[in-house]
Amino acid sequence: MKFLFTTFLALLLIAVFFVNAESEEKICSARNSSCSFCTDGPKCTWCEPSQSCSHYSIIPKGCNKAQWYIGQCTVAGYWLIIVIPCVAVFIIICLVCCCCCCCCRRDREAEETKILLKSTKRRADSDRRQAYHEERNVEREVERV
Numbered sequence: 001m002k003f004l005f006t007t008f009l010a011l012l013l014i015a016v017f018f019v020n021a022e023s024e025e026k027i028c029s030a031r032n033s034s035c036s037f038c039t040d041g042p043k044c045t046w047c048e049p050s051q052s053c054s055h056y057s058i059i060p061k062g063c064n065k066a067q068w069y070i071g072q073c074t075v076a077g078y079w080l081i082i083v084i085p086c087v088a089v090f091i092i093i094c095l096v097c098c099c100c101c102c103c104c105r106r107d108r109e110a111e112e113t114k115i116l117l118k119s120t121k122r123r124a125d126s127d128r129r130q131a132y133h134e135e136r137n138v139e140r141e142v143e144r145v
Contacts, residue, residue: 025055035073045070045077 028044031037031053038046038053045056048067054060058081060068065078 028053028055035069039069039071039073046073 028038028041029052031041031044032051035046035048038044041053043056044053045060046053046069047060047063048069049064050062056070059065059078066076068077069075070077070080
């Protein structure tokens with residue numbers, strides 16, 4: 001019983017998908033008058049060389065990569081779907097690298113500051129010890145005389 005119900009549900013979903021896809025293809029095919037009319041339709045793509053409207057696919061068959069439009073008629077779909085996301089990812093990677101470099105530089109500057117403070121403290125301690133030893137040497141000279 002459970003198997004029959006699952007099978008029936010799967011067949012129903014497949015039928016709805018194919019009927020829906022076919023109806024969307026018919027809707028797009030009926031919008032062949034112009035690019036703006038075609039791209040106003042849901043999931044419709046305008047192919048400039050053939051002057052036809054078809055259901056959305058990543059790269060429509062029979063269209064040059066720079067001559068199909070989706071959602072608008074200004075920028076070709078190739079640029080919208082492929083090039084712009086690649087450029088965006090490149091820019092994001094560059095920003096992440098810049099942030100990492102800035103953080104490393106800040107850490108390096110903090111480390112240099114710590115080293116400078118330690119060096120200054122060591123120099124002061126060394127000067128203080130040297131002054132102490134010179135004072136002791138002067139006292140010893142006075143005691144000998």
